[in-house]
Amino acid sequence: MKTEVTQKAVTFADFKKIKGVDNVQNVPFQLFTKLDSVQFYVSPDKNAAHLKKANNKLDNYYGFEEFDDFYSIHFSIDNNISNSIEAFVLKSEFKAAFELTLKGVNLYEIRSSTFKASDDFKDKSFNKYGTIDEVSEQEFKTASKKRIDEALVKNPHITLKDNNWIYTENGKQEIITQHKDISTETGPLANEYIGRSSALNMEVFKENSDEVTDPYYSFFNVKDAVMFDLATSGYPQILPSKNWVSFVSSNSDVGSNFLISKYIAYTKKQDNLLYVNFTNFKIGDEKKAFWAENDTFYAEVFPLNSASAKGKKQKAAYIKIRLKSNLF
Numbered sequence: 001m002k003t004e005v006t007q008k009a010v011t012f013a014d015f016k017k018i019k020g021v022d023n024v025q026n027v028p029f030q031l032f033t034k035l036d037s038v039q040f041y042v043s044p045d046k047n048a049a050h051l052k053k054a055n056n057k058l059d060n061y062y063g064f065e066e067f068d069d070f071y072s073i074h075f076s077i078d079n080n081i082s083n084s085i086e087a088f089v090l091k092s093e094f095k096a097a098f099e100l101t102l103k104g105v106n107l108y109e110i111r112s113s114t115f116k117a118s119d120d121f122k123d124k125s126f127n128k129y130g131t132i133d134e135v136s137e138q139e140f141k142t143a144s145k146k147r148i149d150e151a152l153v154k155n156p157h158i159t160l161k162d163n164n165w166i167y168t169e170n171g172k173q174e175i176i177t178q179h180k181d182i183s184t185e186t187g188p189l190a191n192e193y194i195g196r197s198s199a200l201n202m203e204v205f206k207e208n209s210d211e212v213t214d215p216y217y218s219f220f221n222v223k224d225a226v227m228f229d230l231a232t233s234g235y236p237q238i239l240p241s242k243n244w245v246s247f248v249s250s251n252s253d254v255g256s257n258f259l260i261s262k263y264i265a266y267t268k269k270q271d272n273l274l275y276v277n278f279t280n281f282k283i284g285d286e287k288k289a290f291w292a293e294n295d296t297f298y299a300e301v302f303p304l305n306s307a308s309a310k311g312k313k314q315k316a317a318y319i320k321i322r323l324k325s326n327l328f
Contacts, residue, residue: 010051012077012085014042020081021062021074029309031061031071031094034104038094040087044070048088061089063096063309071096098312100303105280107132107319111254114275116328126276130323135298140318143298147290150238152195152204158222165193165205167222176203176220199240200263202229214252230263230270235286237297245270246291248283248299255279255304258297258321262328273328280304284316295323 021027033055041050044067058079065072070088077083108126112119115129126132135143158167158176165176176191194204194217203222208215217232234247234257246260258276263269283289284300291297298320306314 010042010049014049015040015085015087018074018084018086020076020084022081027062027064029063029307029312030097030305031063031073031089032097032100032305033061033094035093038089040075040089041070042088044072044088061094096309096312097305097307098309098314100306101315102134102281102301102303102317105303107134107278107280109279111277111279113277114272116273126278129274129276129327130321132319132321135318135320137318140298140300143292144290146292148239148241148293149291150197150199150240152197154193155196155203158193158203160193165191167203174222176205176222197238199238200265204236214249217247229268232259233257234283235289237289237291239291244273246297247286248289249286250282251277256281256283256301281317281319282306295325295327297321297323
C-alpha cells in the first residue's frame, strides 16, 4: 500500500513574528529583486517549508544576515509594521545593496534637461545630446592620465586665521567671507578652501555643514577686492580651452545632476549651456570626474539604491559621456 505525504500549505502564520523595522538606518543592508515573485523560507535550508509570494513594487526587503545560499530578512506584510516576520530568501533571487551594478540599467534615461535657456520635460533620453556608456575601471584610469581640465592648486597667499580665510599680498590682508550666510543649529556653514583656478583667476571654496544636504562651491576673485563671481553645486571641473565650468552631483530627489556652464570673464556672467538630470545612477567621488579630449567626460558613479554594509563595500562603476560635436 502506497502512502502519499502531502505538505501542508505554508502561510505567513508559519513564520517567526518579530518587531518591525521602524528606522531604516538600523538595517544592515537592503535587498532588491527584479522578479515578479519570490520565495520565503522558514529557515535557511532549501528543503525547508516555503511559500511563493508576488513581488510588489512597494515591498521592502530588509536584510539582516548572510548565509551560504540565503539572506535573512525582516518583512512587514502589506507594509504593516506591526505585522512583521523573519524570513529567509534565496541569494539567487535577490541582490544586496552592496552588490548592485549597472548591468541592465538604462543609462540614457533622464527626468529632464535644459539646453541653454530651453527646458525639456518631455524627452526622457540623453541621446539628443550625446552618448553615455559604462566603461571599465582600467579605461577610466587610463583616460584620467590625459585629462584636460584644470587641477585646483592651493594658493599659499590664502591662510586660515582665527576661523577666517585671509588673503595676504604685499602686506595687505583681506578677509574672504562665505557667500551664503546660513546659520544652522551647529553654527554657520563651514567654509573650506579648495584651491585656485589659474584659468579663471579665482579662488574656490566649499561651503557646507552636516545639516545641509548639498555642498556649495563659491568662486572669489581676490586680486583687487574680494569679489564673489560664480558658484557650482558640485566639485567643479574647469576646462580652460572652452571657459567651461561643469560639475556632477547626486540629486537629492532622483539620480544625478550634470551641468555645463560657460564663464564670460569680461561680463562676469555664467551662462548655463546644458543641464541634465539622469535618473538611474548616483555620483561617487565628484573629485574623480574629469574632461578628456573630444568633449568626453568621465565620472565615478553608483547604481541607485547602492550602499555599503558592515565589511562590504558598495561597487563603484564608471561612465563616459561624449557630447555631440558642435553641440553648443
